[in-house]
Amino acid sequence: MLQEQLEQLIRSAEQGEAGSRDRLFTVLYGELHRLAERELRRRPLLTLSPTTLLHETYLNLSTRPGGAFPDRARFLAYACRAMRGLLIDFVRSRCAQKRGAAFEITSLPTEVPQTPAGEELEKIGEALEVLGVDQPRLAQIVDLKFFCGFSFVEIAELLGISERTAQRDWDKARILLRQHLDDTTDAPRGGADPGA
Amino acid sequence: MLHEEARTQEPDGHGKTRMARTDKELWNELLPYLDEALELEASERDTWLAALAPSHPRVAAELRELLALHAANCASGFMERSPLGAGPLVGERIGAYTLERPLGRGGMGSVWLGRRSDGKYEGHVAIKLLDRRGLGTAAAEQIRHEASLLARLTHANIARLFDAGVRENGQPYLILEYVEGEPIDRYSRARALTLAARLRLFLAVADAVAHAHAQLIVHRDLKPSNVLVTAEGVVKLLDFGVAALQSKTAGDASPTTGPESAAQALTPGYASPEQLRGEPVAAAADVYALGVLLHVLVTGLHPFGSRAATHTKLARAVLTEDPGLASERLAIPAERRRVRGDLDAIIARALSRESERRYATATELAADLRRFLGNFPVEARTLTRRYVAHKFVQRHWGVVLSGVLTLLVLVGATVVTSLQTLEARHQRDRALEEAKRANAQAELTQYICPTR
Numbered sequence: 001m002l003q004e005q006l007e008q009l010i011r012s013a014e015q016g017e018a019g020s021r022d023r024l025f026t027v028l029y030g031e032l033h034r035l036a037e038r039e040l041r042r043r044p045l046l047t048l049s050p051t052t053l054l055h056e057t058y059l060n061l062s063t064r065p066g067g068a069f070p071d072r073a074r075f076l077a078y079a080c081r082a083m084r085g086l087l088i089d090f091v092r093s094r095c096a097q098k099r100g101a102a103f104e105i106t107s108l109p110t111e112v113p114q115t116p117a118g119e120e121l122e123k124i125g126e127a128l129e130v131l132g133v134d135q136p137r138l139a140q141i142v143d144l145k146f147f148c149g150f151s152f153v154e155i156a157e158l159l160g161i162s163e164r165t166a167q168r169d170w171d172k173a174r175i176l177l178r179q180h181l182d183d184t185t186d187a188p189r190g191g192a193d194p195g196a
Numbered sequence: 197m198l199h200e201e202a203r204t205q206e207p208d209g210h211g212k213t214r215m216a217r218t219d220k221e222l223w224n225e226l227l228p229y230l231d232e233a234l235e236l237e238a239s240e241r242d243t244w245l246a247a248l249a250p251s252h253p254r255v256a257a258e259l260r261e262l263l264a265l266h267a268a269n270c271a272s273g274f275m276e277r278s279p280l281g282a283g284p285l286v287g288e289r290i291g292a293y294t295l296e297r298p299l300g301r302g303g304m305g306s307v308w309l310g311r312r313s314d315g316k317y318e319g320h321v322a323i324k325l326l327d328r329r330g331l332g333t334a335a336a337e338q339i340r341h342e343a344s345l346l347a348r349l350t351h352a353n354i355a356r357l358f359d360a361g362v363r364e365n366g367q368p369y370l371i372l373e374y375v376e377g378e379p380i381d382r383y384s385r386a387r388a389l390t391l392a393a394r395l396r397l398f399l400a401v402a403d404a405v406a407h408a409h410a411q412l413i414v415h416r417d418l419k420p421s422n423v424l425v426t427a428e429g430v431v432k433l434l435d436f437g438v439a440a441l442q443s444k445t446a447g448d449a450s451p452t453t454g455p456e457s458a459a460q461a462l463t464p465g466y467a468s469p470e471q472l473r474g475e476p477v478a479a480a481a482d483v484y485a486l487g488v489l490l491h492v493l494v495t496g497l498h499p500f501g502s503r504a505a506t507h508t509k510l511a512r513a514v515l516t517e518d519p520g521l522a523s524e525r526l527a528i529p530a531e532r533r534r535v536r537g538d539l540d541a542i543i544a545r546a547l548s549r550e551s552e553r554r555y556a557t558a559t560e561l562a563a564d565l566r567r568f569l570g571n572f573p574v575e576a577r578t579l580t581r582r583y584v585a586h587k588f589v590q591r592h593w594g595v596v597l598s599g600v601l602t603l604l605v606l607v608g609a610t611v612v613t614s615l616q617t618l619e620a621r622h623q624r625d626r627a628l629e630e631a632k633r634a635n636a637q638a639e640l641t642q643y644i645c646p647t648r
Contacts, residue, residue: 091279121279134220146275168234174269175262176223182265 028082050148080143127180138173324370336362346437353404375432377424400431402562418485419466464507480551487546495525541576
């Protein structure tokens with residue numbers, strides 16, 4: 001049931017039906033979250049990297065009996081957007097609770113965690129949302145690289161571009177995001193409260 | 197819930213979101229220029245912009261702003277780290293050990309200080325987590341097997357490998373003896389050791405390497421940061437055989453990893469020419485690294501030091517040039533005299549670009565160094581003399597050959613010229629090819645481990 005639903009949603013999303021896009025992400029988000037929770041409950045000491053989680057979700061979905069299912073690259077292209085949402089929510093909850101978040105995802109161990117705090121991450125998420133309107137591919141590369149931890153080699157392969165192009169697109173995306181962040185910091189808009 | 201938020205956030209309160217300053221049309225106009233600029237070295241961009249400005253003043257002005265943002269992004273490492281950070285790993289259990297704190301990052305993973313979880317015995321271990329995940333059971337089995345071979349390597353001057361395995365998430369780890377010490381070069385410098393004392397320290401290193409070679413274990417990544425001296429003055433070699441183990445696990449392609457992790461970690465400046473060329477590595481590579489280390493200990497300088505402004509230049513020098521005599525790097529006449537001749541020859545032989553011309557083993561290198569310390573004639577020198585004679589013959593062949601060429605010139609100058617050009621071009625292409633490969637590998641190393 002879900003496979004067909006997903007395939008259907010991806011198809012309508014690709015045809016530009018705005019509503020189906022959101023539905024698609026909601027479905028993928030739920031699926032990622034469900035699988036992460038299940039894995040972590042089963043093996044409490046396990047830590048999941050976003051890439052592992054995405055791959056496992058894909059395996060999990062694609063091996064279920066049912067109709068057509070998108071190939072890995074196409075699946076990841078959409079699922080990475082849902083992963084962004086999952087991570088922003090996760091970091092937000094981690095910030096809110098400081099300790100004892102519902103579950104823990106970790107990437108590679110890094111000794112100097114110069115990572116954006118919850119609020120900055122949310123701003124990046126917002127800027128990315130804006131970027132995605134005009135430059136969907138640049139936004140996708142940010143999702144794959146920054147939020148999902150794919151390497152440029154993997155991204156190049158997934159999107160069928162060269163590694164250099166992936167690297168350049170990443171640089172361009174960061175320029176536009178920086179620009180957006182600087183602008184919104186210079187002229188703060190009233191009313192919006194991202195730190196819910 | 198996130199998606200509702202994404203929907204409702206509308207920066208300007210209007211229905212349509214937009215890029216703040218660089219709108220789509222302008223962006224598309226700038227794009228080809230931006231692509232071109234991003235392909236340039238950072239240092240070339242200003243000149244490039246200045247050249248563009250007269251014909252395209254508006255584009256250049258916009259680009260200048262975008263490139264400034266880019267430079268700021270690079271400087272601050274904007275979005276370069278995962279939003280997840282490292283926090284949760286502290287306190288995590290790896291095998292029978294608990295991670296206490298990170299010690300640092302190496303070529304292919306991070307190193308942590310660990311402690312036995314069950315309190316069986318006190319004391320710390322170093323835990324190396326390799327940047328590989330999702331390894332299958334076959335690869336995990338291979339790691340355990342390789343590690344069991346390495347674990348048999350017991351030598352007072354070699355840090356032990358206690359255990360190895362693969363975590364539940366498929367990430368391989370190694371449990372190693374934790375050594376507190378100083379890199380050998382810094383140790384010697386800080387204590388202003390005499391030449392004899394430095395050579396004795398070096399002999400302990402060479403003997404330990406020889407012991408491992410006798411068991412067919414090659415280090416592959418000898419460098420000062422892997423050769424520590426403890427407070428008691430005991431030499432300890434770290435990571436013996438680990439480089440080989442790492443590249444073996446990297447050979448296992450799994451869906452979650454990219455090919456870039458399959459490359460072997462190289463240390464520019466200590467990697468032998470054959471390693472830079474990506475050729476199979478044998479004990480001779482360790483002899484080369486020992487040669488570099490010996491040069492550093494004797495002179496305080498890297499053999500290619502002044503020629504090695506960047507990794508690329510360094511790699512090119514290692515592949516194509518001979519380092520000068522070690523003694524010529526010394527300023528004090530008495531020191532220079534002591535090193536000139538025998539020690540020069542020993543170092544030069546260990547640093548030969550062709551692996552066959554180096555000492556065949558670390559044992560031979562150590563033996564020659566002992567001969568030097570005992571004032572016996574060293575082998576490196578006798579060989580060098582023979583080599584010089586050989587070279588002399590080669591030169592004469594050159595004279596004979598050029599005679600032939602002269603004759604040919606008389607016959608048909610253009611033919612010869614084009615032949616020579618062809619040969620020159622061929623040689624240049626090969627050198628370029630080598631340099632390119634070395635360049636790529638050096639860049640890769642830097643990408644994997646930017647601090648080195």
